[in-house]
Amino acid sequence: MPTSKTSKSAPKSAAKPKAAANVDAAPANPAARALKKGDHVFLVDGSGYIFRAYHALPPLTRKSDGLQVNAVLGFCNMLWKLLSEMPADNKPTHLAVIFDKSEKTFRTDFYPEYKAHRPEAPKDLRPQFPLIRDAVRAFEIPCLEQAGYEADDLIATYARLACEAGATTTIVSSDKDLMQLVGDTVVMYDTMKDKRIGRAEVIEKFGVPPEKVIEAQALIGDTSDNVPGVPGIGPKTAAELIGQFGDLETLLARASEIKQAKRRENIIQFAEQARISKRLVTLDQNVPLDVDVAELAVHEPDYKNLIAFLKAMEFSTITRRIAEKTGIDAGKIEPDGKATTGSAAAKLAMSGGDLFGAPPASTPDAPAAPAPTGALTPLSLAAARAEKARTSPIDRTKYETVRALPRLKEWIAKAFDLGLVAVDTETTSLDPMQAHLCGFSLAVAPNEACYVPIGHKEGTASGDLFAPEAKLLPDQIPEAEALAALKPLLESRSVLKIAQNMKYDWLIFAQRGILTESYDDTMLISYVLDAGKGGHGMDDLAKRWLNHDTIHYHHVAGSGKTAVTFDCVPIDKASEYAAEDADVTLRLWYALKARLAAEGVASVYEALERRMPDVLARMERRGISIDKHVLSRLSGDFAQTQARLEDEIKEMAGEPLNPGSPKQVGDILFGKFALPGGTKTKTGQWSTDARTLEELAEQHELPRKILDWRQVSKLRSTYTEALPNYVNQVTQRVHTSYSLAATSTGRLSSSEPNLQNIPIRTEEGRKIRKAFVAAPGMKLVSADYSQIELRLLAEVANVPTLRQAFKDGIDIHAMTASEMFGVPVKDMPGEVRRRAKAINFGIIYGISAFGLANQLGIERSEAGEYIKKYFERFPGIRDYMDETRDFCRIHGYVLTLFGRKCHYPDIKASNPSIRAFNERAAINARLQGSAADIIRRAMMRMEGELASAKLNAQMLLQVHDELIFEVPENEVKDTIPIIKDVMESAPHPAVAMNVPLQVEARAADNWDEAH
Template identity: 55%
Template sequence: MTDAEAQTTERALTQDGPPLRLWMIDASAYIFRAYHALPPLTRKSDGLPVGAVQGYCNMLWKLLRDMKGEDGPTHLVAIFDHSEKTFRNTLYDQYKAHRPPPPEDLVPQFALVREATAAFGVHCVELPGYEADDLIATYACKARDAGGEAVIVSSDKDLMQLIGGGVVMWDPMKDRVLAEDAVMEKFGVTPDKMVDLQALIGDSVDNVPGAPGIGPKTAAQLLDEYGDLDTLLARAGEIKQPKRRQTLIDFADQIRLSRELVRLTCDAPAPEAIDDFAVRDPDPATLSAFLELMEFRSLARRVGDGKAPAKEGSAFAPKVMSAPVLTPRYAPTAPAVPVEAQPFDHEAYACIQTLEALDAFLARATEAGVVGFDTETDALSATHAGLCGVSLAIGPNDACYIPLTHEHPPLAGAGGLDFGDTPDTREPLTQLDKPTTLARLKTLLENPAVLKVTQNGKYDLAVMARRGIRVSPIEDTMLISYVLEGGLHGHGMDELSRLHLGHDPIPFKQVAGTGKAQKSFKHVELKPATAYAAEDADVTLRLWQILKPRLAEEGLLNVYETLERGMPAVLADMELAGIRVDPNRLQSLSTEFGMRMAELEAQAHQIAGRPFNIGSPRQIGDILFGELDLPGGKKTASGQWETGAATLETLAPTHALPRVLLDWRQLSKLKGTYTDALIQAADPATDRVHTSYQLAAATTGRLASSDPNLQNIPIRTETGRQIRQAFIAAPGHVLISADYSQIELRLLAHIGDIPELKRAFKAGIDIHTATASEMFGVPVDQMDPETRRRAKAINFGIVYGISAFGLANQLSIDQGEAGAYIKIYFERFPGIRAYMDATRAEVRANGFVSTVFGRKIHIPAIHSKSGAERQFGERAAINAPIQGAAADIIRRAMIRMPGALTDAGLSTRMLLQVHDELVFEAPEAEADRAIAVIKRTMESAAEPAVALTVPLVVEARAAANWDEAH
């Protein structure tokens, strides 16, 4: 028992006020009941699904009204299920394996329901690794042990085992108390035998196996006759009915396992003390702001100031014990002075160096309900960085920095070098004990009633996850900005601060130096470190207060909630997992590439007739266009010959040297970027490479990868395949590659409404063969490879706005013939021309285009004074809704995937995302089941938001390495 829990127990027994009466709302059951009880409802301003939220709010308000009175709760809490795997999955990997995922339009409402709960002044609690029922059981036991009473607001049979000894249930829908007699009436056993009864009958919803063929009546009869489950199983041979007798003998172990699955634990680690749940009225301003944000205007009129009058004749009428605690609020409220007008005061920031100061700040942060959060580390890689400290902000200039591992810079010996022989007489820095501080921070950072506002929070989530803290819930100002203004500017904190706050944050170099003199952040003195770090949290919170309301105002909240908000947690887990590489294989490839490069260099010297620096563009230009006098040479503004890849590709068909140079450059890039870099990037302890994903890099929603970049390894070249072979599974595991097949062409067929392409995709006909047949009149069964190749080039080229000049270069034909092909294409598929014309008109009028999921992609070039830039903008606009929709779909799949795998009882992990491909690591024994779940999740990812008129197809394969799996 923690100190807080012990204090709660002591106060419950000794306080002069009313005895402890704890009411616990089974919030997950409330949510699903609200969802299924009402027809679908969307918010008018942006189409966000809110039906379950509205139903939940109505039910919660009714409860708050009904519980007023002298016999009602002194403490009230809503207990939620946590989405992660629980200890029961360890006992039985098929636990809840058949439970379908929640409806898509319900998923974005889960977080809103938590916000609603907080807005009504009700505390929220959840616990990773445990179900809500376990927390309810734990708190019920604590209340009972403290001499108090517990009321479970639910009608779920799984909770009936807790009834008795001061614990009852209340079904709010029927306004009925469920005590021992109600359990006996319904199931024929007393509550203390409910675990045994459920172990026998099993549960198809949770996939608890039970005893086949034994239902509730039979189970009750058996328990009545034999007393309890252990006695029944020990004496099963005495049962007269042969089938029943044999079932109990054959399935005894399964029945005992079922008992462990249905038994609730009273020993879950309670995340908060019962004292924290003291009943309080909602804060009127907070409640009003939330209801206004949700557009629940009728409910807002009924609720008024949030102080519910007691309902006459209610079954429970508790006396409210008001507590001077502010309601947590998620919706930004307008401060007296706009945050953008409040100057930054670095002197107001606090450096937390005592536990008393820490506890005081954390208490205020909990009361506020929304806190800006940032970490400071000693490295850029979240997977290996040391944590220097944490910063928090509650309001403008109300921020702090909590240093944890700062050190004095090393003492310098002669010549400025640290020889380690100079005595260090400096006073130790005053900092809190790291484990103690992290334990206190964990309570805040995992509190579901406190929103953590981050900027590029994926990094901070990964840093804290390595220290056993799962930060949740979060919002991310970088992603909010990305949804609002993707394509218009960058979304880094400094740029957003200048743009929206008119403030230049302290640059890192100001506190840490630059170049060789730059020091680690852990060596920065505490005062400048506090100013720098606390300002980051302050800026982040101010940006959220400005940007978050715009999502609803501009109809983009649904885009943020369904495509962006869940991504940081998903990617943080992927980055932490990493992917294993074979360093010996990489070293062998690096040596092989180096030898081949030397051969190509010698060959280039021989062709040129003299030695030269093969890595020097200037020397290459002089040889190609000066000495060899090859045609088509152009000089750059600096007077140097242009020798880029496009130039060399043009020259390669007519001369050997450009081809050799291209091959050398390709090998040089592969060696430097991959084989050498991957060896350096791999963790020597695990041989795993941890890439870093950028969520707001591409305007279309595509992810980018860096340090190292794993998204540009060539797929079709032999050398690229050799590199992919070096990515391997852990022992006993396989890699699974799951790739969307021609997703952009499928989306073109849907968005452009192209009947011919739709028919081909629905029939499963090769799309390039079908296109060639439509264009050139060649029957499908007589298609030759060259004609198909030309159709393929046009299919993919059209998506990117290819010109006759570009197609001519790609197919090595003259421009006139290429233009004729494009003309025929548009004649055969007029819907594509119509789509392109409509998209050009849309981007010219609005400056942006949208995906079918609502993402806005701004195209600033469309308003350029340069004709060439405007044409580029048009081509980008044509491609953006297609590529953007593909990016949206894979994001939707990634957000759903961890839950889908967990619900299926699988330990398979998602490791990489490479454009339209996801890579997983799975135990060999579950690979086939994992592939089925992965394909189903990816192929249905667009639903129900968009009903595509062409099927999405995913090709998935398992193998020992990435190349074989692809």
């Protein structure tokens, strides 16, 4: 047992236990006996395991009431494994599950910021907390927690007592904070990975042995627990320093000897911060225990009571296993009534209160669920709330136009009182970087909404007056005064702001010095619930969920030649339109928010969506510089290439041919040349899409030339000619706009300009990236996940050879080629590796024999044999594809590793081509969606990590699996390791992956060189 010191502020009373008063433990243990040499104590880190079980298992709801119970099931399976499936020589003689009791501990007494920024637990996990404690008691295992201490401190104390008695200890956890306890008689055990963590594994993790872990942690810090550490010191550097100087105090005393200037300065400057960090991470091994270690002795539980609990939870598999093991007829045992609607957890889940984030009951006219006549469940409450929202009429006559500052302040005061408000902005442009603010609307309850005009001008229906020349209309609050009054509300963390597409409104206010805090986005709530099942715009949602037709924008601003910008819309019309937007947004929130918990996806919204609007808004606001001269030269080159290809196309066609005309191309290919395989569109023209031309290119050179012309033409029109027009005249940078809810998988898309579709596999596409440049004194850093979808395939399909190859850092394409074709990896011909690479990536996207044949330039039959052989060599991949397809056919959606639902309702379509497309999309969605979730998690953590390290890097772009940063030249060396660490560790702790992620990051003057 390591002899780490007790934290200075922790009480140092004797180890003699106090009487077990007010302890949430199992009944008196008939097997209680003093600990002796040879005993084996198992200490389960209950608090840590709850979250791991919750994130590791997909959402699972109890059929009878819709209560999510995935974490409870994970916990029960773990306990049963420890009691029944451990090898005879490794079974526990003593066992306890230990939880955190409260956030206030002796650590917060001397450092109040400790764990201050930890996010709240997902709302669908909270009601599982008491049920997990009920589960532990059903197994008749001590369920321990003590006020003032963390679970880790109790574990440290029990481990010390076991060590002193000559017993061995297994800590059931993978938490790095407990690794300081590992020693000759203490190991850790990760049940999810079936992995033991001993001295060697700790050294692999920290670079130092267990007895030095707290020294290293004091330097590294921990952002999740708000342990400050020393800025710029990561695990590798900490291990190096502790290895050199021995311990923290010696390091601080001899800091002047450190050669690296920045490292030396940081350690000297933040010495006291490091000492505080050491106190925070050092576990107290002398907690005055409420329960003696003897009481932890394992004994047989009352299996009938245990089965009754498991049946109440509707866990059929583990119930069957325990019944078979004990010879009990489970059919004769009634479910435990206390674990159904009578439990504290169920009452919380069914209350509709904090679980659903509902407003106070006194909110006037708020849609509340009618008194239920049947079972009170999350699903029934969500349905009742949605029905109430649908049937509550919208009365636009009740909306108010606020023209005076005192009245606006009354609305703001009411929002503060209620704790929530729906917010919307009206502007002159869809580009928030250039839009003028015309006004904003607020809603605090259904039909209780207002519009605050601040920028409406005199104008005419024809829009012939330009905004700068038009005069402001009277009776409007000056913009500066209105925003000054609104700012405390928007920046308050105590009031929930609700918006539809919050990213736009966030940017509008940010441009005016207001950074909105604490918000919900109804568009993203809908997206989490129903991605792939319909649109998520306000008009669509209002019709679908409120049965209401909203006032459309063209109803007030006109269309075509009669259209005006919103600042020229009469205030009475603008007020009705804008106030309705806020009212509808609030009603949608009532209707949709409760579904998140009821349908088991609250954690997806909280962990993957809620914070993305301001993350992306800041990126959009920063923009990126482009070199117009590079684009101009490229445009000229592309024009010459187009002209050359047009001449070649004309010569091959034997007559003038416009390659941009589908009709002319179709008439030549299928009419004049009579090439086979032609099909006609509904208009009667020949189809000449890319797929058709790719097929024809196998038979004739002309279709290939036309494809080449189209590619160059698109690059020229979309990028080299268009990009300079997107340069903002104020910032002199390009500001793309990201869409959060445009795909079914969670992938982002961008527009105005679209930077996601610049081809990178062609020389021309890479040339365009050269035009994206760093500002003077800066570098662009491109950080790209390496083969992330292949790694995820190896993970979810559980392919041992692929998993091991990624762990060992083997060239995956060469390994695949070797496995398939029997060719040694060493000196492998490039062509063989290329074929394996095409298959590896093609499998992810459901490539057909035709598609693979086209890529490799081989016969379709040969390509089919390759695919067949691939599945024979890696059968787990075929199983994964079949299981995913079958699951989607049953449920209509697939799940990412993080529980995101990607819906494919047409997977059972009668049309074979539509059905096949949806099957391929569903199979790929689990991988692409998981990759999208991972990079979202990285993006949400990135800025905090960079700020903690006091680095000035700024995240500018996200392009699928790649993040682009602008970094001061003198900070590149310190920044890249942090970027890589955040991206590679992004899945944790939600998902513990067996396959490591790898990020490649480089710095250069332009995007192409950095990639």
